[in-house]
Amino acid sequence: MTPDDQSPAGTAAIETDVFVAGGGSTALFAALLVARAGHSVLLVTAEPEFEPAGAGISPLVAPPTLGLLAEQGLEEEILGSGQRVLGVDDHGPAGLLHGWRYADFPGITRPYGLTLPTGTLVQALLRRLRAEPTATVRTNARVTAVDQDDNGVLLTLTDSALVRARYAVAADGRRSPLRDLTGISLHEASFGRPGWLVAAPVVPDREPVALVRHPAPQVLFTIPTPNASMAVVWCPGPQQAEALGQGDPEVFAAQIKAVDPELSDWLGKVRDRTSPVFRVDFSMWQAASWRAGRVLLLGEAAHGLHTLGGQGLNQSVQSAASLAHALDDALTHGDPSRAGAYERIRRPFVERLQELQWSTPALRSYSAEPPARGAHEDFVDVMTNLQPELAAQLRTTV
Ligand SMILES: Cc1cc2nc3c(=O)[nH]c(=O)nc-3n(C[C@H](O)[C@H](O)[C@H](O)COP(=O)(O)OP(=O)(O)OC[C@H]3O[C@@H](n4cnc5c(N)ncnc54)[C@H](O)[C@@H]3O)c2cc1C
Structure with a gap:
């Protein structure tokens, strides 16, 4: 890579920090934080x-993630578009296994999580990114080749444009083409137990909490979502899974009758306002490393968690804060080794969560034993607190 890299059309490479x-x-x-730290950033989406x-799924955004978004001035806007979720009730066959409310945690900054359409968060972030003078956004383009040396990364885009960047970030999802071009491999494993998902109007007069029922081996999960709606995820037993096949709504409602009769009857009443029944195959994946030279992996390009832990987006956004801080540090001091803080801090933490999910029998087998402590109990800490090492990293001045 040389300073006078030229695209085939003869135009000079576009220069950017990130x-x-x-x-x-x-x-x-990630791009917004890099731009607000004063560095140039080029974001390219396919x-x-x-x-x-308003479009997309509505993941539960936990208080620590809301805190990071609030620091960038987003909270007020997203609060108006989201649904507050006050906590979790986790029931076994004999009653409540574990129930908690965000408000129970002394010193918690927000006594709620927020379900929020992914599109709403995307648009709120995009508006702010476009307002940054050092940020450029391009749609309809992909990376077709990557090369790097000690000074930076040279990327070729689909329209033959060349980009010379100090660092490149692959936040291009599970199938990340940039990760593959960089030569980082991915380990993938299926949890082996599918779920069926429906979006419907919310059951009236229920407290807005995530509700888990484990008659075992079945698991039923409901969570309120914006606009008086809810998401229902049903992980049936093996024979029921066969009967459910491609997701007949009547079979779906009949199967959950024994677990939550009120919900089953409600789904019958609101059938014309209910989404099709989608099958979800849960899996876990881990990139072999989160960094190769000056290319760093972020979000689902780096890791995948089981959906029922409610951590995919949360951990990705929290990692974005770590990555942007590490890149700011590396760029400010002209020292690429400082970018290594990101993987050092975040990867062991996220991989521990993955191991926790992988070792939960209710997620991986048709175990007739409900989890003794409630499936979400092990996740309470990450649903309420920012990783201490990340909090410490973000407190340090670059
Ligand atoms: C049913 C369900 C429920 C969930 N619930 C929760 C929850 O409660 N809490 C939670 O935290 N998480 C939850 N998640 C997980 C969460 O939604 C994901 O982890 C998160 O959205 C992943 O974000 P990402 O930006 O890494 O990847 P993506 O959202 O997949 O983004 C990848 C982006 O890269 C773009 N792209 C693809 N190819 C290219 C290319 N070649 N060049 C440039 N761009 C490209 C894509 O267009 C896309 O914009 C849930 C997921 C599901 C499916």
Whole structure:
């Protein structure tokens, strides 16, 4: 790579401090933080348009993640579009296994999590990124080749444009083309137990909490989502899974009758306002490393968690804060080794969560034993607190 790299059309390479591939919240948040630290950033997404407000799934954004978004001035806007979730009730066959409310935690900054459409968060971040003078956003483009040396990364885009960046970030999702071009391998494993997902109007007069029922081996999960809706995830027993096949709504409602009769009857009443029943195959994946030279992996390009832990987006956004801080440090001091703090701090933490999920029998087998302590108990800490090492990293001045 030389300073006078030229595209085939003869135009000089575009220079930027940080190149980000991806158009989801994780990519946008990382790019926004890099730009606000005063560095130039070019974000490139393969799609012609960003996800519109209100579209997409509505993940539960936990208080520590809300705190990071609040620091960038986003909280007020997203609060108006999200649904507050006050805590979790986790029931076994004999009653409540574990129930908790965010408000029970002394010193918690927000006594709620927020379910929020991914498109709403994308648009809120995109507006702020576009307002940054050092940020450039491009749609409809992909990286086709990557090369790097001690000074930076040279990326070729689909329209033959060349980009010379000090660092490149692959936040381009599970199938990350930039990760593959960089030569980082991915280990993937299926949890082997599918779930079926439905979005429907929320059951009236229920407290807005995530509700888990484990008659074992079945698991039923409901969570309130914006606009008086809810998401229902049903992980049936093996024979029931066969009967459910492609997701007949009547079979779905009949199967959950024994577990939550009120919900089953309600789904019958609101059938015309209920989404199709989707099958979800849960899996876990880990990139062999989160960094190769000056290319860093972020979000689902680096890791995948089981959906029922509610941590995929949370951990990705929290990692974006770590990555942006590490890159600011590396760029400010002209020292690439400082970028290594990101993987050092975040990877063991996220991989520990993955191991926790992988060792939970209810997620991986048709175990007839409900989890003794409630499936979400092990996750309470990450649902309420920022990783202490990340909090310490973010407190340090670059
Ligand atoms: C049913 C369900 C429920 C969930 N619930 C929760 C929850 O409660 N809490 C939680 O924290 N998480 C949850 N998650 C997980 C969460 O939604 C994901 O972890 C998160 O959205 C991943 O973000 P990402 O930005 O890493 O990847 P993605 O959202 O997949 O973004 C990747 C982006 O890269 C772009 N792209 C693809 N190819 C290229 C390319 N070649 N060049 C440039 N860009 C490219 C794509 O267009 C996309 O914009 C849930 C997931 C599911 C499926």
